Amino acid sequence: MEKQEANSKLLQARKMYGRLLLFPLPAQGHINPMLQLANILYSKGFNITIIHTSFNFPNKSNYPHFTFEAIPEESLTGFPTRQGSVTKIVLLNKVCFDPFRDCVKRLLSNSSADDRIFCLITDALLYFTKDVADLLKLPRIVLRTSSLSAFHVYYLYPILLQKGYLSVKDSNSEAPVSEAEPLKVKDIPQTYQIEGEDLGMMIAEMMTGTKAASAILWNTFEELEQSVLPTIQQNFPIPSFTIGPFHKYFTASASSLLEQDKTAISWLDMQAPLSVLYVSFGSLAAIDKTEFFEMAWALANSKQKFLWVVRPGVIRGSEWLEPFPDGLQEAVSERGHIVKWAPQQEVLAHPATACFWSHCGWNSTLESICEGVPIICSPSFGDQPTNARYVEAVWKVGLVLENGIKREEIERAIRRVMIDQEGKEMRMRMSCLKKKVNLCLMEGGSSYKSLEGLVNFILSL
Numbered sequence: 001m002e003k004q005e006a007n008s009k010l011l012q013a014r015k016m017y018g019r020l021l022l023f024p025l026p027a028q029g030h031i032n033p034m035l036q037l038a039n040i041l042y043s044k045g046f047n048i049t050i051i052h053t054s055f056n057f058p059n060k061s062n063y064p065h066f067t068f069e070a071i072p073e074e075s076l077t078g079f080p081t082r083q084g085s086v087t088k089i090v091l092l093n094k095v096c097f098d099p100f101r102d103c104v105k106r107l108l109s110n111s112s113a114d115d116r117i118f119c120l121i122t123d124a125l126l127y128f129t130k131d132v133a134d135l136l137k138l139p140r141i142v143l144r145t146s147s148l149s150a151f152h153v154y155y156l157y158p159i160l161l162q163k164g165y166l167s168v169k170d171s172n173s174e175a176p177v178s179e180a181e182p183l184k185v186k187d188i189p190q191t192y193q194i195e196g197e198d199l200g201m202m203i204a205e206m207m208t209g210t211k212a213a214s215a216i217l218w219n220t221f222e223e224l225e226q227s228v229l230p231t232i233q234q235n236f237p238i239p240s241f242t243i244g245p246f247h248k249y250f251t252a253s254a255s256s257l258l259e260q261d262k263t264a265i266s267w268l269d270m271q272a273p274l275s276v277l278y279v280s281f282g283s284l285a286a287i288d289k290t291e292f293f294e295m296a297w298a299l300a301n302s303k304q305k306f307l308w309v310v311r312p313g314v315i316r317g318s319e320w321l322e323p324f325p326d327g328l329q330e331a332v333s334e335r336g337h338i339v340k341w342a343p344q345q346e347v348l349a350h351p352a353t354a355c356f357w358s359h360c361g362w363n364s365t366l367e368s369i370c371e372g373v374p375i376i377c378s379p380s381f382g383d384q385p386t387n388a389r390y391v392e393a394v395w396k397v398g399l400v401l402e403n404g405i406k407r408e409e410i411e412r413a414i415r416r417v418m419i420d421q422e423g424k425e426m427r428m429r430m431s432c433l434k435k436k437v438n439l440c441l442m443e444g445g446s447s448y449k450s451l452e453g454l455v456n457f458i459l460s461l
């Protein structure tokens, strides 16, 4: 009865609130935090409309409490699927302008006084939404899904460019970047060399779009990134809310674009505590066949149990596991379990999981921190090298494979983290971070207070 009353009070309170329009970048690592944020804000009393592209959108049946609005498919005709991620993002910002503007315009004209639209919340990489918001005189809040530290590197980009860090011939340079300690030159996003001027342009537009927003939301927590937070706040003098980690409120499973193979968990259930290495490189990173063989040999030779996510397409030029040479698959199968996509949060929270060999996407990094699992880092592009460097040099909860994917180095790293005293110390430091996560989300904690601040801020718009 008490609960019923509480629920009906919540509903009454919800009636007083209005609606938020959320637009995620259509990629797994961006959809997850945006949909988690949507659930958080819904639970605080806001109605939610998710605007999405006709590709890469979450299963609507997992979100019966939200309204979904698709950008019409025909407006994205010809949108390339083969270009690099940066070029795709730049193009997306061009082709979405008209249909997004029309969609928001229609939603505004159909909205009623008791369900008024407070604002847009859009991914920082969808910088074109600034002009739409200005045109329609609608406040716009930006969600940046990466770490503060990685954003800081992008903020420094013009200086780094000017100082010549981005035209270094040796892209594997170990030289320190004094403007962004403890990063090395090789940690600065290398995509610049691959996708020409698009990266520089995308970063500049993202910075302009973020500066012009009404506020910035971060999927991180104050205690984790204290060293850069003041600098960001100083350079972006708009309200800034660190309310993460989002997935601690609502999991990533509901917004998974691929089906999660539950055998990952039943297999883990049969393993001893802290005995399994979990391997996954997220939704975008790719490796070539040689790297795949090196990974497979390293795992087989490590003599450790492992759960390996081999996402279809992760091996360039292959559908799935067909590059396995004779004999190696058997060697791997003895100790490991391979799946196409796993329920990652459940895997990391499982007592059998001892270590995560990761590409260090920000969601994966945060998910590992929240479960106290040390990380072996194989960063690939964008924010990943920064996250990896922080894992090793700032939080000291893992180590970076400095020379790409080479079996001897991987075997050594697995031993250091899973067997040696060094690994035990990393685990202890991870446990401290895990405790800090739990504290920041409790009443009075930093993320808890920041979320309260965000709700009040939106209500004031």
Ligand code: UDX
Pocket: 027, 028, 029, 030, 032, 145, 146, 252, 256, 260, 280, 281, 282, 283, 284, 285, 309, 340, 341, 342, 343, 344, 345, 360, 361, 362, 363, 364, 365, 367, 381, 382, 383, 384
């Ligand atoms: C991308 C970028 O690569 C990343 O660097 C950036 O921070 C966000 O966008 P992605 O590569 O997919 O993301 O990595 P990550 O940020 O780690 O996100 C992957 C998400 O997929 C995580 O939430 C993870 O839980 C989920 N996942 C991953 C699964 O559900 N199952 C899997 O098997 C692997």
